[in-house]
Amino acid sequence: xxxxxxxxxxxxxxxxxxxxxxxxxxxxESDYYLFWYKQPPSRQMILxxxxxxxxxxxxxxxxxxxxxxxxxxxxxxxxxxxxxxxxAMYFCAYRIKGSGTYKYIFGTGTRLKVLA
Amino acid sequence: xxxxxQTPRYLIKTRxxxxxxxxxxxxxxxxxxxxxxxxxxxxQFLFEYFSETQRNKGNFPGRFSGRQFxxxxxxxxxxxLELGDSALYLxxxxxxxxxxxxxxxxxGTRLTVT
Numbered sequence: 001x002x003x004x005x006x007x008x009x010x011x012x013x014x015x016x017x018x019x020x021x022x023x024x025x026x027x028x029e030s031d032y033y034l035f036w037y038k039q040p041p042s043r044q045m046i047l048x049x050x051x052x053x054x055x056x057x058x059x060x061x062x063x064x065x066x067x068x069x070x071x072x073x074x075x076x077x078x079x080x081x082x083x084x085x086x087x088a089m090y091f092c093a094y095r096i097k098g099s100g101t102y103k104y105i106f107g108t109g110t111r112l113k114v115l116a
Numbered sequence: 117x118x119x120x121x122q123t124p125r126y127l128i129k130t131r132x133x134x135x136x137x138x139x140x141x142x143x144x145x146x147x148x149x150x151x152x153x154x155x156x157x158x159x160q161f162l163f164e165y166f167s168e169t170q171r172n173k174g175n176f177p178g179r180f181s182g183r184q185f186x187x188x189x190x191x192x193x194x195x196x197l198e199l200g201d202s203a204l205y206l207x208x209x210x211x212x213x214x215x216x217x218x219x220x221x222x223x224g225t226r227l228t229v230t
Contacts (some may be wrong), residue, residue: 042223044119045206103174104159106158108157109158
């Protein structure tokens with residue numbers, strides 16, 4: 001089965017501290033892409049970071065970075081120097097090509113609270 | 117450039133009714149995808165349209181249908197509404213399907229079925 005698991009329904013982090021959100025996935029496909037999306041309380045979901053499965057180097061976008069462990073099928077998101085604006089729901093997702101079509105599979109999300 | 121817009125933003129319907137939701141993609145984007153978001157299930161993929169053709173479909177019953185117009189605007193229809201259809205319905209657009217291109221999401225339509 002193709003699944004994405006985010007085992008932490010909710011996380012809290014102190015402002016300026018670092019937090020890591022976990023994500024594991026299950027797929028038998030070899031060609032896929034991984035994403036972290038952020039959904040602030042206003043509900044407009046935006047892409048935070050993406051990783052191509054064939055690349056060994058972990059993706060980085062400013063304060064956001066991932067720890068991609070392909071063999072373990074793990075894709076965690078690290079947020080450094082947390083800011084109040086980072087408070088949101090974070091969704092892990094992967095996009096695969098199966099049966100000739102592309103599919104997005106999302107996790108159930110992790111709600112991140114940033115404490116001042 | 118304007119973002120993805122969805123109308124209406126909020127909707128209340130009763131069981132058995134049908135509903136139509138609308139999505140206007142970013143100008144130049146030809147691919148539109150629909151998702152259902154619920155607290156327990158997260159985001160679940162409904163379907164994807166490109167050039168007025170359904171290119172991909174999730175595991176939803178036939179009560180859920182969609183279409184895309186020549187200007188890339190898309191509509192989603194749910195017939196014979198059930199209480200379990202209450203959810204946030206998100207639309208996302210991208211330049212084309214089946215690639216790494218990121219999706220741009222709209223604000224969603226909150227559907228409540230009573």
